[in-house]
Amino acid sequence: xxxxxxxxxxxxxxxxxxxxxxxxxxxxxxxxxxxxxxxxxxxxxxxxxxxxxxxxxxxxxxxxxxxxxxxxxxxxxxxxxxxxxxxxxxxxxxxxxxxxxxxxxxxxxxxxxxxxxxxxxxxxxxxxxxxxxxxxxxxxxxxxxxxxxxxxxxxxxxxxxxxxxxxxxxxxxxxxxxxxxxxxxxxxxxxxxxxxxxxxxxxxxxxxxxxxxxx
Numbered sequence: 001x002x003x004x005x006x007x008x009x010x011x012x013x014x015x016x017x018x019x020x021x022x023x024x025x026x027x028x029x030x031x032x033x034x035x036x037x038x039x040x041x042x043x044x045x046x047x048x049x050x051x052x053x054x055x056x057x058x059x060x061x062x063x064x065x066x067x068x069x070x071x072x073x074x075x076x077x078x079x080x081x082x083x084x085x086x087x088x089x090x091x092x093x094x095x096x097x098x099x100x101x102x103x104x105x106x107x108x109x110x111x112x113x114x115x116x117x118x119x120x121x122x123x124x125x126x127x128x129x130x131x132x133x134x135x136x137x138x139x140x141x142x143x144x145x146x147x148x149x150x151x152x153x154x155x156x157x158x159x160x161x162x163x164x165x166x167x168x169x170x171x172x173x174x175x176x177x178x179x180x181x182x183x184x185x186x187x188x189x190x191x192x193x194x195x196x197x198x199x200x201x202x203x204x205x206x207x208x209x210x211x212x213x214x215x
Contacts, residue, residue, distance in 0.1 A: 001087050002042045004095030004137075004144020006167045007031055010043075012079040013057055020064035024048075024075065027057050031083045040086040040100065044168070045142030045179040046070050047086075047100025070102045071141075071177045080168045082142045095144025096137040102179045104128050106140075108172055109154055116161055120169065123154045124180060131182035131190075139181040143167050 010028040024043070031041055032053065039050050041058065048060035067073040075081070087093070106128065110121035122140065124132075132138055132150050139145070143163065149156040164170035172178065 002047070002084050002095075002098040002100055002142070003087050003093055004045075004098040004139050004142060005084065006082045006143055007084050009166070009168055010081050010083045012075050012077055012081060014077055015075055020067070022062040022067065022073075023051075023059060024062055024072070025057055025059045026081060026083070028083055029056060031085050032056070032058060035085065042082070042084045042086075042098070042100045042142045044071065044081050045098070045100065045139050045181055046072055046102055066102075069104060070179045071105055072179075074177065080171060082167050084142055096139075097184050098139045098142070098144060098181060099184055100142075101181065103131075103182050104180055105177050106154075106180050108174055108176050108178060110156075111172075111174055114158065118159045118164060118170075119148070119156055120159060120172070121154050121156045122178060122180070128180055128182060129153070129155065131186040133186075136186075137183045139179075141168060141172075141178050142181075143169060 008028065008030040010026045013025040013027050016023040026043065035050060035053065035058065037050055037053065040047050041050060046066060048062065050058045051061055052059040062072055104125060106122040106124035108120060109123040112119045129150065132147055132155050134147055134150050136147050137144060138147050145157040147155050148158045159169060
């Protein structure tokens with residue numbers, strides 16, 4: 001579990017492809033403190049398991065499922081990446097609940113300055129936009145952000161200078177692909193509501209009455 005508060009920006013050392021899978025090695029410092037083999041680190045919002053590490057680097061396996069659902073497949077040597085260790089039980093919860101399991105990707109369709117802030121507009125597919133609400137939370141490349149505006153085809157966030165300075169978002173350009181993870185609460189609510197909706201649509205039956213203690 002993560003919070004979406006980026007700890008540092010690392011740099012990709014190498015990407016080794018093995019068929020449909022990849023090994024990625026990343027230069028880092030802060031996130032290596034107290035980290036051991038088997039720990040989780042979010043890379044651009046994607047939860048990866050540390051499989052090897054050295055004094056200033058760690059390595060992780062990236063499976064085909066992860067490559068197909070995220071932008072990690074486009075990383076190259078030298079690519080900057082947002083990094084965050086899994087949340088400590090005794091730490092501050094500064095962002096929102098981020099699982100590191102990407103729902104899909106979006107495309108930056110607009111960037112504009114607004115005083116000291118910068119607005120980013122991201123185009124996304126319907127299956128992601130359905131869970132995005134104004135003033136709700138969204139993780140972009142692992143960064144916990146507040147949604148400022150949402151339409152039928154995109155959503156926008158307003159970035160303060162500190163966020164821009166401490167993440168890779170300031171390096172993104174119009175047309176770039178970003179990883180997106182919806183707020184998990186909305187997905188759970190939808191899942192829990194489905195049995196009730198299905199029962200209502202099916203009408204009254206002996207099976208339904210038995211399940212609810214009437215028989």
